[in-house]
Amino acid sequence: MxxxxxxxxxxxxxxxxxxxxxxxxxxxxxxxxxxxxDVMAFRTGLIYDEQMMNYNLLWDYPVCSIEKPERLSTSYEKLKYYGLVERCIPLPYREAIEEEIALVHSLDYIEAVKSTASMNVDELKTFSHKYDAVYFHPNSYHCAKVALGASLQLVDAVMLGEVQNGMALVRPPGHHSQKSEACGFCIFNNVAIAAKYAEKTYRTKRILIVDWDVHHGQGIQYIFEEDPSVLYFSWHRYEEQQFWPHLKDSDYSAVGKGKGVGFNINIPWNKIGMENADYLAAFFYILLPMAYEFNPELVLVSAGFDAVIGDPEGEMRATPECFAHLTHLLMPLAKGKLCVVLEGGYNLRSLSESVCMTARVLLGDPVPPLVGEMVPCTSAIESIQNARAVHQPYWNVLKNQDCAFIKDPSTIGIEEDGSQSSTATTAEEKEVTTVFTVSQGFDEFMDSHMKKVLVLTPRxxxxxxxxxxxxxxxxxxxxxxxxxxxxxxxxxxxxxxxxxxxxxxxxxxxxxxxxxxxxxxxxxxxxxxxxxxxxxxxxxxxxxxxxxxxxxxxxxxxxxxxxxxxxxxxxxxxxxxxxxxxxxxxxxxxxxxxxxxxxxxxxxxxxxxxxxxxxxxxxxxxxxxxxxxxxxxxxxxxxxxxxxxxxxxxxxxxxxxxxxxxxxxxxxxxxxxxxxxxxxxxxxxxxxxxxxxxxxxxxxxxxxxxxxx
Ligand SMILES: [Zn+2]
Missing domain, CATH: 3.40.800.20 (Histone deacetylase domain)
Known part of the structure; x- marks a missing residue:
């Protein structure tokens, strides 16, 4: 023919x-x-170990109180509840070795973290407060090595073809941690090290990191910003730099440096309340065209689920099944080599339902329907369009497209009189969005919502x-x-x-x-x-x-x-x-x-x-x-x-x-x-x-x- x-x-x-x-x-x-x-076609690895629950906050430190062991156990229990654990191939965890940690982190920093294992509470407190929004416990070093080791085991299993794809349920998370710095609950940068490890062990030449956590993984950005072998994509709550970690580097204008220019994609969300349509639009108009042109050999997901409705950090309104869609959309890349590594997620119900939605699609289940009107909001369109515009010089797929800036990047956030513009979310808007985070009705809402979206799989x-x-x-x-x-x-x-x-x-x-x-x-x-x-x-x-x-x-x-x-x-x-x-x-x-x-x-x-x-x-x-x-x-x-x-x-x-x-x-x-x-x-x-x-x-x-x- x-x-x-x-x-x-x-x-x-x-x-x-x-x-x-x-x-x-x-x-x-x-x-x-x-x-x-059906069973033969889908081989999904799952790594989880209770050891990663063996650390917690030992003093009163409200900023860190949401990062608790139940995040992991609740996610795993929910996977069991839906019968998903038994459908996955259990992968053994291991502790990462120092040489692996040193692929990203400085030896001084590794020594410093190691020393926390023998500290008393006062010493831990003093040590923790040297960094931004992070706490240490005598078991933190061990757990961080297990979390990293689990991420590397998943990369091994996928790269060696033992599984097609997989998920590592780990804590502490990793995407904020930097060469010599713990940050935002993160100690070692699990996903960044996993990428370096794949390059070193399997000679992987192009790796895509998709960071759908609601926070900017500035740690990953800093590690790879001059490296064209890693394409880093992150969307994050930004509110014109008013949201943590308050970095100009999180804006769309940060496109990478030197040889890495064009390989860092930031989608800053300048409003809270982003919904399914906003996330999908970011995938369709930015991530997927660029990812296809990049043609990765491995896809790593920094999978935080704090961008889901009900999360106290994100205050967004996407629903758990949105992550089934996002997962399905990533699966054609890199011959299906997809590793999902847990980052944040602080509403236990939203987190666990979203983890299950992601696992289902990795296993090959049908993608559930998305409810609601599929129209992105003006603020999301603005962020997406500006990211397209700033990347247009570097990507052929954007070359002949409509990619004008919606605002001049040099003046964004600055009014004519030089003051900061106030596009951040107003108190009123926040009230609408947080209704579920504070009300008793969240579980009822989620129960009825999940009934609508849990679909039968034809035999x-x-x-x-x-x-x-x-x-x-x-x-x-x-x-x-x-x-x-x-x-x-x-x-x-x-x-x-x-x-x-x-x-x-x-x-x-x-x-x-x-x-x-x-x-x-x-x-x-x-x-x-x-x-x-x-x-x-x-x-x-x-x-x-x-x-x-x-x-x-x-x-x-x-x-x-x-x-x-x-x-x-x-x-x-x-x-x-x-x-x-x-x-x-x-x-x-x-x-x-x-x-x-x-x-x-x-x-x-x-x-x-x-x-x-x-x-x-x-x-x-x-x-x-x-x-x-x-x-x-x-x-x-x-x-x-x-x-x-x-x-x-x-x-x-x-x-x-x-x-x-x-x-x-x-x-x-x-x-x-x-x-x-x-x-x-x-x-x-x-x-x-x-x-x-x-x-x-x-x-x-x-x-x-x-x-x-
Ligand atoms: Zn986060």
């Missing part, structure tokens, strides 16, 4: 031990084998119909019988039955494969499905059929050229996005969005850019109950790009997606992505100038109809 293949040929990373999976599977009943396939992940039976990977899928569809049955779906295409018997054969898959997906019997169809026009019929059975809103993403019936384009239940490369102008309407590339070859990077900047933001607002991806046979993109696209679309609609492929030789790649297998890296990620302009124009037009993320 006509799609392009990368050179040298790339195949998606195989699931762990595929031969073993298929051999064992054939000896078992089909249902057991499908469940086994079978992927169903196939009419894809042939030769591919080994299909052993992991449920084969669905096709049924006979008549012209009359289809005719009533579109244009009152007078659609010329109904005379095409190949279309009827395709729909006979597609409709039973839609039935199974919408009945939650399977999570997703795939069928081969000789004609791309089956996509529109599939979408219309879905709305007549159970789906009240369907996102139809078509890759390639085909005519779409007018009544489908105008149907407010079906959002149609058609991406194609033949430059034919098509008339756009609210529910029909054509993206026609000016440059009609190698639009892999362009397609993913349009996904981040247009398709996903639109889809989050539209909230589809089913996603249909129809892939034409003559589109000029690589298979690996389709695999990434298929992964991202599973963040919507609780993972309910039907893929229709016109080319049968794409089936293996698409099924692998539907099964949740790790993805190969894309060979390059370029947004071509001509096509960037298409996206800029389209975004402006869409704002008439849609409140974009």
């Amino acid at each position: 006509g799609h392009f293949r990368p050179d040298p040929p790339l195949t998606p990373t195989a699931p762990p031990s595929p031969r073993m999976a298929s051999t064992v599977a054939k000896t078992l009943s089909s249902e057991v084998s499908l469940l086994l396939a 079978v992940r992927t169903a196939v119909s009419g894809c042939g039976e030769k591919l080994t990977i299909l052993d992991q899928c449920l084969q669905v019988e096709k049924k006979k569809i008549t012209m009359e049955e289809v005719g009533i779906l579109i244009s009152g039955g007078d659609c010329a295409e109904l005379k095409d018997e190949y279309l009827l054969l395709s729909l006979g494969k597609i409709f039973p898959l839609i039935d199974k997906i919408m009945k939650r019997e399977v999570r997703n499905g795939i069928a081969v169809s000789s004609t791309l026009s089956s996509g529109a019929f599939a979408a219309r059929y879905s709305t007549t059975v159970r789906a009240s809103r369907v996102l139809l993403l078509l890759l390639g050229e085909t005519d779409i019936p007018t009544d489908v384009k105008e149907d407010e239940k079906i959002l149609v996005v058609q991406v194609y490369g033949n430059q034919v102008e098509k008339k756009q309407s609210k529910y029909y969005i054509p993206i026609s590339w000016k440059k009609d070859n190698e639009w892999d990077g362009d397609l993913l850019s349009s996904l981040f900047e247009i398709i996903l933001p639109l889809a989050y607002g539209f909230k589809p109950e089913l996603v249909i991806l129809a892939v034409g046979s003559n589109i000029r993109i690589q298979e690996v790009t389709l695999a990434h696209l298929t992964h991202f679309l599973q963040v919507l609609a609780e993972g309910r997606i039907l893929v229709i492929s016109q080319a049968s030789d794409l089936v293996e790649t698409l099924v692998s992505s539907l099964l949740g297998n790790p993805l190969a890296a894309m060979s390059s990620f370029v947004l071509q100038q001509e096509n960037a302009l298409v996206l800029v124009k389209l975004r402006r037009e869409l704002k008439q109809h849609w409140k974009l993320l």
Whole structure:
């Protein structure tokens, strides 16, 4: 078929031990084998040890009272409660050795921390107060070595392929600590040392650190600000420098230094009360495009959960399932090598629910729906836009985009008379946001909220119909019988039955494969499905059929050229996005969005850019109950790009997606992505100038109809 293949040929990373999976599977009943396939595909490591609870605050020091041992035990108990611990592979902890600590910290500092093990309370107090917002206990040194050792064990397990991804539940946290300084509850910088360790041990050349804790990990920034091998991304409560740690270095203008310029991304939140839409917008407009261009070999998450609703430090309003979405969005990077290391999080309920949401998605569970209106606030847009503007000179993907500063960076925070501007949150706004942090009703709120977002996982992940039976990977899928569809049955779906295409018997054969898959997906019997169809026009019929059975809103993403019936384009239940490369102008309407590339070859990077900047933001607002991806046979993109696209679309609609492929030789790649297998890296990620302009124009037009993320 006509799609392009990368050179040298790339195949998606195989699931762990595929031969073993298929051999064992054939000896078992089909249902057991499908469940086994699920277990084989997701190997998530978990490190936790009670030893890290063996230190606490020994004197009255209100600033530090929230960092307590229960943060860890509550998170672990919640993982057990949801049955997630037994699904993870337990990884052994170890103590880090001095040589490892010294990858980041000075020997003098290590000696000083070591000496705290024999101090009495008065000495500990004096020692602690030399630093900013940190306390020491005689066990602190030991626990800090265990927390770091656990982080390094996780890196080892992921880099050696013993697990695909994993989580280290550790304390003390690390991201504030610096070369010779403890800070903000942090003693050794677990994630920064983990990055240095991966570089040293595995020769990892590019590492992405995503710091979604609500505080700025200034320690990580300082350690890597001149280092282009580590891309550091942090969002944080800032309030124009009025929030701790009150550093100008936390603003978006800190982009790195020397060789590291462009590799430090700060998104300063200048208001409290940031919500799910604000966090997603930061991922779509900044982090994901830059991360794809950076192409990391390992992703480390400084996973603080103090940016969640109810946290007394963050005072933000994102809900726990937002972290399921963020985790899913990071999984395509670095061939799925993802290490999540706990940092902050001080509301025990928010913390533990968010830890579980993250773990679920690492394990491959469906991503729950996000509630609420998906529109970022003005202040968040300003921070994101300024970060894009300041990074535009360093990143090709931003080069031809709309990236003007919203405020002049040289005057930000300073009024004309030289006084500090007061964009910090007012007392009134704070009251609204903190209502849950002080009220007795928080647990009730959380109980009812979690009931809304905890979704059932269909027993079978992927169903196939009419894809042939030769591919080994299909052993992991449920084969669905096709049924006979008549012209009359289809005719009533579109244009009152007078659609010329109904005379095409190949279309009827395709729909006979597609409709039973839609039935199974919408009945939650399977999570997703795939069928081969000789004609791309089956996509529109599939979408219309879905709305007549159970789906009240369907996102139809078509890759390639085909005519779409007018009544489908105008149907407010079906959002149609058609991406194609033949430059034919098509008339756009609210529910029909054509993206026609000016440059009609190698639009892999362009397609993913349009996904981040247009398709996903639109889809989050539209909230589809089913996603249909129809892939034409003559589109000029690589298979690996389709695999990434298929992964991202599973963040919507609780993972309910039907893929229709016109080319049968794409089936293996698409099924692998539907099964949740790790993805190969894309060979390059370029947004071509001509096509960037298409996206800029389209975004402006869409704002008439849609409140974009
Ligand atoms: Zn924090």
